[in-house]
Amino acid sequence: MSNHNLKLDMANLELAKQYLVSAFLSLEPSDCLISFERKCGCGFISKDVQEFIWTYCINNSDYNYYAPYLKNLLKKLIKEVESSGGNVLDEFYERYADYMASLTEDAPANGSSWIVKRVSFLFNDVPSHWGQMQMVVPLQCSLNMLQGDTGCALWPSSLFLSEFILSYPEVFTKKSCFEVGSGVGLLGVCLNHVKASQVILTDGDASSLENLKLNLEMNKIENLDVSLDKSDCSLCTVQCIPLSWESAEESELWQFQPDIVLGAGVLGNPSCLPHLVKVLLILLTRRKPISSKPNSNRDTDRKEDCSDVDSTESSKAKLESSNLKSLLEQMATGPVALIASVIRNIDTFNCFRKLCSQNNLDIRDITRSIWPFNLLPYMDSYRRSDVHLFLQSYSK
Ligand SMILES: C[S@@+](CC[C@H](N)C(=O)[O-])C[C@H]1O[C@@H](n2cnc3c(N)ncnc32)[C@H](O)[C@@H]1O
Incomplete structure (x- = not known):
């Protein structure tokens, strides 16, 4: 040999x-x-x-x-x-x-129905993490997928969005981020890792929020467990806040004005969607300037979709970098939401789309145009191709 x-x-x-x-x-x-x-x-x-x-x-x-x-x-x-x-x-x-x-x-x-999963993100050959081999995130999860209104289990959408955050840290660094339906809190750990300026994690289920707090502690992330009306953006980088979409008040949400709203696996229940869309609308209607300028190159060609492009590695890489720049440029004009979801029921998803359009919320599938690195190549139980990533913004 x-x-x-x-x-x-x-x-x-x-x-x-x-x-x-x-x-x-x-x-x-x-x-x-x-x-x-x-x-x-x-x-x-x-x-x-x-x-x-x-x-x-x-x-x-x-x-x-x-x-x-x-x-x-x-x-x-x-x-x-x-x-x-x-x-x-x-x-x-x-x-x-x-x-x-x-x-x-x-x-x-x-x-006990609780287990601790240790999710290892492998950074072999990932440019944003040269020199770092891996990041291991311990998370307490329930064996019962439905426990805590499904918020105590780890879902594929949050694995996908975590890969996205770690693949493109420049999108999140120094940005204030607000997550709806945070569940076990994996996105919070990743956002903290890429140094988001503020991470607000919310969930409507009290037991999920308790477990989320424990997971942040297990990951040595200092966090505050506060109520919506007591939240103070200057207090702590990571805050855990109870937030039910049904009872969310505009006056309470108004204070956050995040740069990026995140949601993973939150489109499952059709009866919650009108309330979720109301929350997204409040959060995406910015009234203050963005917290930091992205490193965008305004001369770059904009490309919205990759469907008409050949699939050689170099053209894919070029396209992804131009789509990333396009995303950063869009973020400079106002807040965006990144919603990851497995579409299990097309009627439910169409209902979400319709509600968004009725509320002037643009929604675009960017799954194929900014594809994250495969940081979980060993995880056979996670079918990343099932997950869609949607970019949302308020169309004035
Ligand atoms: C399928 S889980 C996804 C959890 C986590 N984002 C993940 O992907 O692993 C849905 C999450 O949304 C939360 N949720 C569902 N309906 C809600 C509502 N009406 N208000 C607030 N949170 C809600 C649940 O408590 C749960 O944490």
Whole structure:
């Protein structure tokens, strides 16, 4: 084998190991882990690979892992190694026997329905994060997707919008950002990371907001838990505020006047949409000048849509940079909203569109024109192609 090919193989092996540990930390399904384990061992879960998994995943004392998840993973791992005629590490059998004795088949440990997912954003080759390999965000989530009015689970739209924020930090740095329906708070962590000047996180569900606060603390982000009428923009960079769209008052929202409004996975319930649109309208009707000028080049050609462009890498890159400039230019003229959503029901989405148009809110699908980097390549459970990103602004 040539030196070049050897280097390539070593690099692929390191990548497979990075994906394996990242998938493990974010509690990806065990089948996904088994496939990375096979890649690490060139198709076979060798003794070396098993020792790697033992040291960096299963027996890593840095984290308190969710025992039923480990039990299930060990079961599949043992089965996989045995069925390929390999020798299973003794430690795997012993740990599995411990779980057999301590955990019943279906009951989660301690009867708890909470888990901590550690989402690793991988920055391999991402220009905005040269020198930084990854960012790991621990988030307490519920196993019950509907808990806290769906706000205690992690949804694909917020993964997509997080990738967007981290891919294009220049859009958010020094901007005041206001999120509706923040849920577990992943966007807040990312906005804080890219140094937004102000991050207001809101949710209508009290238990989701409690959990969101805990997640900020877990990420060592100083935050204030305040009510809408007590909020003070000069107090703290990150604030958590209860905000139900139904009861939101214009006079209370007026004080924020953010540069960017964000919403992920908030278009699901048709009965909430008129209230959500009312909130967006108030927030997008700016009365004060933007907080900082974007680094935009006004000579750049504007391109609104990439549908008619050839797909070579360099033209895609040029187009994305011109679309990004176009977005920054638009932000200089007034606030915008970035809404990420999986369109599960087209009627509900059309209802949202109609409400926006009735309220003079422009809405444009920018998913294909400013595509974020794939920072979660190991996450098989996240289908990023399902998510749409919409840019909204008030048309005067
Ligand atoms: C599907 S979850 C999305 C959570 C998070 N943005 C994510 O993508 O992971 C919808 C969020 O919107 C919040 N929400 C739903 N209806 C609401 C309403 N009428 N007023 C305020 N928040 C609401 C829920 O509490 C929940 O946190």
